[in-house]
Amino acid sequence: MPTNLDQRIYNGTQALAEKCTEENESPVENWTNGLQATVTLRCKWSDRYEIAQDIVNNVRGYPRRLSVGTGPQGQDEFIAWCTGGAIAPAGKMDIADFSCEYTNMGDYDQALITLNYSSGGSGGGGGSPGEGTIFVESFEPNAEMLKIPGEGFYYEGDKDEVPLTDQQSPSKLILSFDYIQTRFDLATIPPEVLTHVGSVNSKKIYSSLLGLTFAPKTLLFNPPTLNRSTDSQGTGKWTMTSRFSYRPETWFKYWWALSESWVNIMRPADPDAEPPETGDQPFENYTQKSFANILTGITETDPNPP
Numbered sequence: 001m002p003t004n005l006d007q008r009i010y011n012g013t014q015a016l017a018e019k020c021t022e023e024n025e026s027p028v029e030n031w032t033n034g035l036q037a038t039v040t041l042r043c044k045w046s047d048r049y050e051i052a053q054d055i056v057n058n059v060r061g062y063p064r065r066l067s068v069g070t071g072p073q074g075q076d077e078f079i080a081w082c083t084g085g086a087i088a089p090a091g092k093m094d095i096a097d098f099s100c101e102y103t104n105m106g107d108y109d110q111a112l113i114t115l116n117y118s119s120g121g122s123g124g125g126g127g128s129p130g131e132g133t134i135f136v137e138s139f140e141p142n143a144e145m146l147k148i149p150g151e152g153f154y155y156e157g158d159k160d161e162v163p164l165t166d167q168q169s170p171s172k173l174i175l176s177f178d179y180i181q182t183r184f185d186l187a188t189i190p191p192e193v194l195t196h197v198g199s200v201n202s203k204k205i206y207s208s209l210l211g212l213t214f215a216p217k218t219l220l221f222n223p224p225t226l227n228r229s230t231d232s233q234g235t236g237k238w239t240m241t242s243r244f245s246y247r248p249e250t251w252f253k254y255w256w257a258l259s260e261s262w263v264n265i266m267r268p269a270d271p272d273a274e275p276p277e278t279g280d281q282p283f284e285n286y287t288q289k290s291f292a293n294i295l296t297g298i299t300e301t302d303p304n305p306p
Contacts, residue, residue, distance in 0.1 A: 019047045023112070034119035035080045037062060041113045048087050048111035054293075055082050055115055057188050061208065061297055062117045081134040081296065085115040135183045135296055137209050142245060144174040148257040172255060179207075179219060179244045181295055186238040189226060190293040193240070197223050200251050201244075202288035203300040216303050217250040220286065221294070242294055252284045 020043035030036040039062075043051055054060075062080035091109030148171060150164030201219045206212070225241040249262040256263045269277040292300050 019043050020051055020113070027117075035062070035117070036119075037080060037117045039115045039117065041115070042090065043111055043113065045089070045091075045108045045111045048113060052085055052087060052113050052115075055113075056085055057186065057190070062119075080117040080119040083116050083118050083134075085113055088112045088114070133184055135181055135209075137179070137181045137207060137297075139177045140180060140243075141175070141177050143176075146172045146174055146255055148172055148255075152258050172257070174255075176246055176248075178222075179214070179246055180241065181297075182239065182241040183296055184237070184239050186240055189238055189240060192289070192291070192293045193224055193226070193242075196221050196289045196291065196294065199287045199289040201291055201300075203290060204303055205291065205295070206299045206301070208297050208299070214246065215248075215250070217252055217286075217288065218247055219244040219291070220247070220251050221289075221291065224294075244291075251286055252282060 020041040023040040023042055026040040027037045041051065060082045062082075088111065089108040090112045093108050147166070148169050150166055150169035153164045153169065154161040155164070199221050200217045201214065201221075203216055205214045205219065207214075222243040222245060224243065227239040228236060229239065230236045252264065253262040254265050255261075264282040266280040267283045269279055269281055271277075290300060292298070
């Protein structure tokens with residue numbers, strides 16, 4: 001019998017994973033010059049575009065757990081990426097809806113989606129951009145200078161302990177890095193690129209390429225760089241570079257010089273909040289979002305599963 005897909009197998013959103021099953025005798029793999037594979041999914045005819053577009057446009061990773069490629073804590077290492085696919089009808093045609101008019105073709109009960117995956121060459125990493133590489137990831141250093149308020153501080157030897165002025169108070173250099181992912185040959189740009197700028201990750205993010213896990217609230221999504229190109233065949237593609245500023249203490253904690261530590265800033269409880277708030281709450285000035293449709297080759301997990 002066909003098997004239901006969980007979020008790991010589908011490597012997409014759980015809602016879409018529940019709309020399709022994987023066919024018997026799937027996948028079919030070929031290990032010539034890297035991994036090439038096909039996966040066949042069955043879904044309702046009305047769901048075919050939503051599922052296919054999500055997997056193909058977001059270049060989802062190959063949905064198999066490999067004994068030679070698993071990450072820490074059972075997370076998947078994806079070694080191949082979706083490069084395209086095809087849709088074929090399955091089940092019975094609804095004759096009542098059939099028409100010779102192009103805009104009103106017959107409907108079917110179900111659809112078969114055949115997805116093609118490739119590692120881009122031996123080693124699973126592909127070549128340089130434009131030669132089979134699906135995406136690349138990197139780190140770049142960044143630095144932020146924080147001005148420390150003078151209140152509560154004074155110069156050693158000052159018998160009167162006169163507080164420092166803002167001009168006299170020192171600064172603290174915060175050193176960190178940006179996590180950067182560049183995706184190539186995208187047919188469309190994920191809509192979250194426009195809506196999620198200035199947000200932080202709501203879940204743990206594991207990068208299969210880097211082998212690193214980022215805790216919730218530690219990645220701040222900066223405006224991405226988008227480039228459009230057209231090849232000799234007239235096919236237009238996007239290159240998208242997403243940059244996330246990393247702060248291990250989370251973006252909701254602030255440097256308190258008197259305690260020499262990162263702490264929350266508190267605000268009064270909102271009496272109109274739903275659900276009701278009891279007592280003062282940490283001030284959180286960034287929204288929390290999922291980055292599953294912006295990044296590829298990642299696994300998102302809930303930090304507090306039910």
